[in-house]
Amino acid sequence: MSHDHPHPSTADKTEKPLSTREKLARMIHHWIHHTEDHVQSYRQWAQRAQEEGLPSVARALERVADGSLELNRILEEAQKELDEMGNA
Incomplete structure (x- = not known):
């Protein structure tokens, strides 16, 4: 059984490149939701x-x-730290 792994780091060519923090925020968000899908499947x-x-x-x-x-x-802790840094 396979499933797709879309990656949010793929940016439109007309957009400016994302900073590392922006990429991290997107990837962490993706990983959290992807893991939730896996948890449901495991159960x-x-x-x-x-x-x-x-x-x-x-x-x-x-x-x-x-x-x-x-x-x-743990990922949510990292996401919270990124969010707090973005608002500082």
């Missing part, structure tokens, strides 16, 4: 694994989902 497959009598696989997928949410919390 759905964990439920399916549980229904198929695969509790250890279900637990592993739930752990991956939880770990992904922790990664998002």
Whole structure:
């Protein structure tokens, strides 16, 4: 199963290049939302694994989902710092 990974760093050729901070802000936003999509998928497959009598696989997928949410919390901290720097 594959899925698209559109990247927000691709700028229109007529626009001025983004600064590193602007790129970071866009990428972090993208990564957070992309990870949320993956978390939903992990939890759905964990439920399916549980229904198929695969509790250890279900637990592993739930752990991956939880770990992904922790990664998002770290990314949100970075995003908040970028936001605060932009408003300073």
